[in-house]
Amino acid sequence: MDDPIEYYGKCEECKQENTGDKYCKACNVKHFQQNFKNWTSGNNDIDKFIQDTQLTANFYDQVLEWIPYDKLYNINYISKDGFGKVYRAKWIDGYINRWDNINENWERFNSNGFVTLKSLNNSENVTLEFINEIIMHLKTRMPGKNLIVRVYGITQDPEAKNYMMVLSYAENGSLRNDLDRNYYELTWEAKLKYLLHITLGLQSIHENxxxxxxxxxxxxxxxxxxxxxxxxxxxxxxxxxPAILENTKNSIYGVLPYVAPE
Structure with missing residues (x-):
């Protein structure tokens, strides 16, 4: 049996059905297009990539923004892995929440809140790996379900020239760090909820x-x-x-000392 179709009400502006929660694709495409002239990353490929998400999104979690680096402050290094470095920062504007018809501008949420910045090694040149990681986040994040970390947009460090993803910030860090600190304080209900969220996150990935x-x-x-x-x-x-992209039967993926079980 097919899943029931979500109904998000009607757009206050055009009176047509919304495609997502408080999201009217037809109207928001016009709002985004009217703003194209007011920003640029300085890189045509990045500009087109961001604009494409704004023109095709059916709900807010699928929208990317170009986020000027000077809109970020209190930037602190957190960690690095084999792919790049991770930082914590505060974002002055906060992310788009809905279109405000009265003020004719975007209503934003979590202004001056924490976000995560993730740069890939040598990402001063836009790589397929950088774009692919963002696409996979967007593709697997389902409306109203916080199972995959949200990507808000892209920025660039003006000194190192590295492009960086701007993502939602996890207060407790990785699950490894969380369990190291709080394992004995967590209830069984909380631990089972963790397992449920991981399972549903993988389900979202595999359903795609x-x-x-x-x-x-x-x-x-x-x-x-x-x-x-x-x-x-x-x-x-x-x-x-994609699962059908190649035969992975005899291939090993992941980072040592841990190899993904898939």
Whole structure:
């Protein structure tokens, strides 16, 4: 049996049915297009990539923005892995929440809130790996379901010239860090909820006929704020590929010393 079709009400502006929660694709395409002239990353490929997400999105989680680096502050290094470096920062504007018909501008949420910045090694040149990781996050994130870490947009470090993904920030860090600190304080209900969220995150990936290929405890992030109590989300989608792309039977993926079980 097919899943029931979600109904999101009608757009206040055009009175047509919304395609997502408070999201009217037809109207928002016009709003985004009217703003194209007001920003640029300085890279035509990045501009087109971001614009394409804005023109094709059916809900807000599929939208990317170009985020000027000077809109970020209190930038602090967190960690690095084999693919790049991770930082924590505050974002002055916050992410798009809905279109405000009265003020004729985007209503934003979590202004001056924390975000994660992730740069890939040598990403001053836009690589397929960089774009692919963002695409996989967008493709597998389902409306109203916080199972895959959200990507808000792209920025660029003006000194190192590296492009960086701007993602939602996990207060508790990786699940490894969370369990190291809080394992004995977590209830069984919380632990089972963690397992449920991981399972549903993988289900979202597999329903899109993809394989994560780098699933380990460091690529599961733990959110502990009021909005996401006992919530974990899957991230690290850089090696994610279509299941039918190649024969992976005799191939090994992941990072040592852990190899993804898929």
């Amino acid at each position: 006929e993809l394989i994560h290929r780098d699933l380990h405890i460091g690529n599961i992030l733990s959110f502990g704020n009021k909005s996401f109590e006992n919530q974990v989300m899957v991230t690290g989608m850089g090696l994610c590929k």
